[in-house]
Structure formats: C-alpha cells, structure tokens
Amino acid sequence: MSQDARKKGEPREAGETRRQILQAAQHLFAAHGYRAVTTRQIAEACGITQPALYKHFGDKQDLYVSMLLGEVAQVKTALERIVQREAPIPERLRLTALYLLNNTRHDIGMMTHDMSTELSQDRQHILEHAFVDGLVQPIAALFEEGMRQGLMRLPGQDSVSPQMAALLFLNIIDLFTAQSFQDMAAEPRRSKTEQARLIVQLSLYGMAQRQERLDPL
Amino acid sequence: MSQDARKKGEPREAGETRRQILQAAQHLFAAHGYRAVTTRQIAEACGITQPALYKHFGDKQDLYVSMLLGEVAQVKTALERIVQREAPIPERLRLTALYLLNNTRHDIGMMTHDMSTELSQDRQHILEHAFVDGLVQPIAALFEEGMRQGLMRLPGQDSVSPQMAALLFLNIIDLFTAQSFQDMAAEPRRSKTEQARLIVQLSLYGMAQRQERLDPL
DNA sequence: CCTACCGATCGGTAGG
DNA sequence: CCTACCGATCGGTAGG
Structure with a gap:
C-alpha cells in the first residue's frame, strides 16, 4: 500500500507519516465508522505496522x-x-x-x-x-x-x-x-x-x- | 435483570424468552448500534446466558x-x-x-x-x-x-x-x-x-x- | 437453558 | 519503526 521506497523500519520524513496516517484514517473511518475500523487496518493502509501508530497518536x-x-x-x-x-x-x-x-x-x-x-x-x-x-x-x-x-x-x-x-x-x-x-x-x-x-x-x-x-x- | 422466578436452567413459557430477547436487543441496539452491543449484554439483560441466545436466533x-x-x-x-x-x-x-x-x-x-x-x-x-x-x-x-x-x-x-x-x-x-x-x-x-x-x-x-x-x- | 471452552481479533505495551 | 507479545473480549460451538 505504501508508495514510497524507503527501507522497512527506516523513519521517513518527519510529519509525512503522520499526514499519511490521518488520511488513511479519514477514508476508513468515513466509510465504516469508528468501531468497525481497526488500528491494524489503518497501519496497513500506510505501509507501517500497528504498534508504530502509537508513536504518532496516544x-x-x-x-x-x-x-x-x-x-x-x-x-x-x-x-x-x-x-x-x-x-x-x-x-x-x-x-x-x-x-x-x-x-x-x-x-x-x-x-x-x-x-x-x-x-x-x-x-x-x-x-x-x-x-x-x-x-x-x-x-x-x-x-x-x-x-x-x-x-x-x-x-x-x-x-x-x-x-x-x-x-x-x-x-x-x-x-x-x-x-x-x-x-x-x-x-x-x-x-x-x-x-x-x-x-x-x-x-x-x-x-x-x-x-x-x-x-x- | 430477569423478573420471573423460574429456576435457573429451566425453560420458561415458549415464545416468552424470544420476545424478551427481542425487546432487550431493541433497547440496546437503538442506544449503541450493532457493533457496540455484544451478545453477552443482550443475554444478561434477559437473565440468560449468552449461548442460550443461539437457541432462538441463528x-x-x-x-x-x-x-x-x-x-x-x-x-x-x-x-x-x-x-x-x-x-x-x-x-x-x-x-x-x-x-x-x-x-x-x-x-x-x-x-x-x-x-x-x-x-x-x-x-x-x-x-x-x-x-x-x-x-x-x-x-x-x-x-x-x-x-x-x-x-x-x-x-x-x-x-x-x-x-x-x-x-x-x-x-x-x-x-x-x-x-x-x-x-x-x-x-x-x-x-x-x-x-x-x-x-x-x-x-x-x-x-x-x-x-x-x-x-x- | 447451562457449563466449559474455542479460535480470532481487538487495542495497547515492552524492548530494542 | 519493527518483532514479539499481552490481557481482554468477541461471536459462536460442544456436550449435556
């Protein structure tokens, strides 16, 4: 799903990932509602793992x-x-x-x-x-x-x-x-x-x- | 939660439980939506256990x-x-x-x-x-x-x-x-x-x- | 209608 | 940002 070519595990430009997470979250939550969307789905849509989300959001x-x-x-x-x-x-x-x-x-x-x-x-x-x-x-x-x-x-x-x-x-x-x-x-x-x-x-x-x-x- | 005095495990009048389940489901689903309501909550509201629900609904x-x-x-x-x-x-x-x-x-x-x-x-x-x-x-x-x-x-x-x-x-x-x-x-x-x-x-x-x-x- | 239990999946944490 | 993993809870089944 991720479009950039960085190596896995390597942080990308500061703020870029956050922006990408917010965009994925926007699409998914809008389509399915809060409860039906999992943090893993959001992470996958950004090309990161689920625990990595918690580096950007509490x-x-x-x-x-x-x-x-x-x-x-x-x-x-x-x-x-x-x-x-x-x-x-x-x-x-x-x-x-x-x-x-x-x-x-x-x-x-x-x-x-x-x-x-x-x-x-x-x-x-x-x-x-x-x-x-x-x-x-x-x-x-x-x-x-x-x-x-x-x-x-x-x-x-x-x-x-x-x-x-x-x-x-x-x-x-x-x-x-x-x-x-x-x-x-x-x-x-x-x-x-x-x-x-x-x-x-x-x-x-x-x-x-x-x-x-x-x-x- | 149950108001009748039957012994636990004893079936009540046919159809009565089903009606009670539907009423509990109606209240809970209306208040919280499908996903947020669990089958255990519905069962508890009727005074039965969760697996008993599946005797009445698929x-x-x-x-x-x-x-x-x-x-x-x-x-x-x-x-x-x-x-x-x-x-x-x-x-x-x-x-x-x-x-x-x-x-x-x-x-x-x-x-x-x-x-x-x-x-x-x-x-x-x-x-x-x-x-x-x-x-x-x-x-x-x-x-x-x-x-x-x-x-x-x-x-x-x-x-x-x-x-x-x-x-x-x-x-x-x-x-x-x-x-x-x-x-x-x-x-x-x-x-x-x-x-x-x-x-x-x-x-x-x-x-x-x-x-x-x-x-x- | 109950007890006991299952596999799946959830949000979130530890440690690197 | 990853791997590995946790406790909790979910819908549903087995067997009586």
Whole structure:
C-alpha cells in the first residue's frame, strides 16, 4: 500500500507519516465508522505496522479526534470564505451546499453517533465544540442575516433558531450525499450543481406549491 | 435483570424468552448500534446466558434483523392507519410526525449505517425492502396524493419524487429526535405536538418568510 | 437453558 | 519503526 521506497523500519520524513496516517484514517473511518475500523487496518493502509501508530497518536480515540479536527478546520475555512461573499443569501447558501456536496465525506449521523458512544466525555466535548464552531456557526450566521433582513421567518412557533436552521440545512445535504438513500428514492441522477440548487429551494420554500396555501395548522 | 422466578436452567413459557430477547436487543441496539452491543449484554439483560441466545436466533445478525423487522412492521401498521384517514394532507402529515416522534427509538442514520456495513448482502436487502415498504411508502403515498391535488410541486427541477419527499420528511423528524442535535441548536424546549406541527411547516413551506419571494435561483 | 471452552481479533505495551 | 507479545473480549460451538 505504501508508495514510497524507503527501507522497512527506516523513519521517513518527519510529519509525512503522520499526514499519511490521518488520511488513511479519514477514508476508513468515513466509510465504516469508528468501531468497525481497526488500528491494524489503518497501519496497513500506510505501509507501517500497528504498534508504530502509537508513536504518532496516544491511542485510537486520539487519532480519530485529530483526524476529525483537521477535517472540520478545513471545512470551516472554506465556509467562512463563502459566507463573507457579497451575494444574496440564497446564492451563498447554494455555494455552501455545493461545497459540502463536493467535499463532505463523513455523514454527520455516523459522526455524531461515534462521538456520543465511542469517545470519552472530554473528547466528545472537544469535537462537539469544533463541529458547532466550524460547520454550524458559519451557516447559522447566514440564516441569522436572512432573518435580520426579513427574508426568513424569525424563530418562534413557526420557525427555528439560526443554529437549528443550519442543522436542518446540513441534514438535507447529508440526505443527498448518502448513497443508500438515493437508491430508495427513485430519484433521477442529478449533478451536484442541480442538487445544491434543489437543496436551497427545499430549505427555503419547502415542498408545497408556490401559488397555493395549504390549510394552516 | 430477569423478573420471573423460574429456576435457573429451566425453560420458561415458549415464545416468552424470544420476545424478551427481542425487546432487550431493541433497547440496546437503538442506544449503541450493532457493533457496540455484544451478545453477552443482550443475554444478561434477559437473565440468560449468552449461548442460550443461539437457541432462538441463528446468529447476531439474525437477531438484529428479526428485531428490526418487528419494529418496522409495527410502525407500518400505524402509519397506514393514519394515511387512510379522511383529513387534509397537512393534518395527516402532522399525525405521522407525531406518531414517529413518540415511537421512533432508532435513529435512521445509525440504522442505515449498520445495515450497509455490518450485514450480509441478503440481509441488507431484506431490511431495506422492509424499510421502504413499511416507512417510506406510506408517507410517499401521502405526498403523491398532495401532488395529484396540486398542493405540492411535482417532481422535477424544483422538487423531488414522493419517495424522496418521504425520506426528507423522515430525516427532519430524525433531526428533532436526536438529542445531540437539540443541544447544539439553542432551541427552546418544545412539546412533541409543537414539534410535529413545526416539522410539517418546515417540510411544506421551508424557512423563508411567507410574504417574500427571495431571488429565484 | 447451562457449563466449559474455542479460535480470532481487538487495542495497547515492552524492548530494542 | 519493527518483532514479539499481552490481557481482554468477541461471536459462536460442544456436550449435556
């Protein structure tokens, strides 16, 4: 699996192995979840032995948390750049959805499940904070701006907080990302661009006919 | 853990143990996922030893699948009863959401993840079919009726198939059910009744202000 | 339905 | 970074 030609047992460039481990961990954990991936699988994917992992990370949880923190930091940077653009809110939402459709490898449901069942309390809180700070907040800022402009309903009986709106938005993106759902839904193949547009439509206007008003509940 | 007073090693009433195992499995799997729950934990929760499980189920997968099939069958019955009522579509959607908020213990994300990573292909297909047949189809029928009545947008560039609409609806319910999300969202405590109403509002009308039309995308 | 037990595999450590 | 290895625990079986 390893692509470099160093002799076995010989350390490679400092930091290089660590980077490689994080990348292998990212792929494997994203595909199978925390519990189902073994430290031996990760090591093998990097061309090292399993005990060598512990030269770079304290334990399996540490590796998992480090990997996710790196991912979230990357996404945070990208989202903040999109949010600060000068463009109408729906357009910025569309760009956000498009970025996440193209770059999100972890489904959020699996991530939060692993967080809450496999990690120690301290590590849970670290990840939860990073997740809120890096993913939820930038999007929530967009919804808050929309509410201030009067484009969206204010939180209350008929709508939700900007943070919950962001979670809802992320959740819909997740649904489009998950392959298993697409298969069940008899949906036509759509490009990412079309998907992003549709996600914004559904988030803002729901599924009702535009000219009709259904019975208010 | 066992509540009956039979002597150890003595079989209890036929079918009773099986029912007890399924219930314990349901609680444990719902809380922790397939991989994290051991056959010994399930056995202990029923007051039997681990090898005794294999008198009732072929293996761990068989137990998991049997449990989920039972759950889905129960939900299917309830949803079909709601769908066949004589009431406006939004009202039937609200009752559907309310039922699922009160009775769904498995988050769908976890379930589909376990299905696709821990089960054999045959068993995957069995569960997927039951899930579509028992959960998705009844709700999709409701959305299809709404589309035929012209209350909802037809599938196409601006909307989705009835099946996808049902998945979207289920996904939003899931978001409200998941405790971990509620904590992040700075949301006020809402009763299940209010949550069900809000879920329908968001599904049908989205988050945009009613009187405004944002820039079409 | 129990006791006893198996091979496999897990995360992690010792020592170099 | 490797070899060698540990205790714990897993799903599942044998035999009664």
